[in-house]
Amino acid sequence: MTTDEISLLKSSFQKIGPIAEQATGLFYARLFELDPTLRDFFHGDMAEQGSKLLRMIGLAVNGVERLDRLVPAARQLGLRQASYHVKEKHYDTIGEALLWTLAKGLGADFTQETRAAWGKTYWLLAETMRAGARDGAANLRRAAA
Ligand code: HEM
Numbered sequence: 001m002t003t004d005e006i007s008l009l010k011s012s013f014q015k016i017g018p019i020a021e022q023a024t025g026l027f028y029a030r031l032f033e034l035d036p037t038l039r040d041f042f043h044g045d046m047a048e049q050g051s052k053l054l055r056m057i058g059l060a061v062n063g064v065e066r067l068d069r070l071v072p073a074a075r076q077l078g079l080r081q082a083s084y085h086v087k088e089k090h091y092d093t094i095g096e097a098l099l100w101t102l103a104k105g106l107g108a109d110f111t112q113e114t115r116a117a118w119g120k121t122y123w124l125l126a127e128t129m130r131a132g133a134r135d136g137a138a139n140l141r142r143a144a145a
Contacts (some may be wrong), residue, residue, distance in 0.1 A: 008117045009061050012114050020051075028046060038090065057098075060121060077129055086133075088133075091126040095119075095122045095123065098118070099118060099119060
């Protein structure tokens with residue numbers, strides 16, 4: 001990630017702060033429209049779920065500056081997500097809903113450069129998490145053999 005990309009991520013994420021509630025509402029509505037089966041994954045209070053989501057995006061935004069620390073944590077996180085029955089394809093849907101929500105929430109501020117910076121960050125994180133889950137599953141298979 002370049003410093004320009006990181007500052008685009010940070011400034012655009014700050015703009016989501018004041019409209020956080022609407023943004024998380026839009027995100028889950030879009031997510032469940034894209035894949036209604038994902039409803040089964042998210043139980044409980046959606047407002048609480050929404051604030052978890054924003055915290056997690058905030059962590060990623062801050063983490064991209066320290067990839068050496070982010071990568072091991074993301075691999076572990078991917079392994080935990082797999083234990084919630086999260087599959088590889090689900091990351092595509094979450095990514096699509098996330099970029100769609102940012103486009104809606106940021107309007108004209110969601111420039112091509114901003115979109116590219118978010119896409120790069122999300123796919124980097126998602127790919128690292130998927131790899132962590134794949135390696136974890138392979139280790140379990142080896143241990144059981
Ligand atoms: C880059 C992508 C993602 C990130 C950064 C992420 C991050 C997180 C974090 C930090 C938690 C809190 C619990 C923990 O640490 O284990 C969590 C929980 C969870 N995630 Fe994700 N996640 C991602 C993708 C997904 C995907 C693709 C799904 C698929 C549906 C998913 C479903 C869930 C569920 C069901 C929980 C538990 C929710 C609960 O607390 O009830 N996540 N995620």
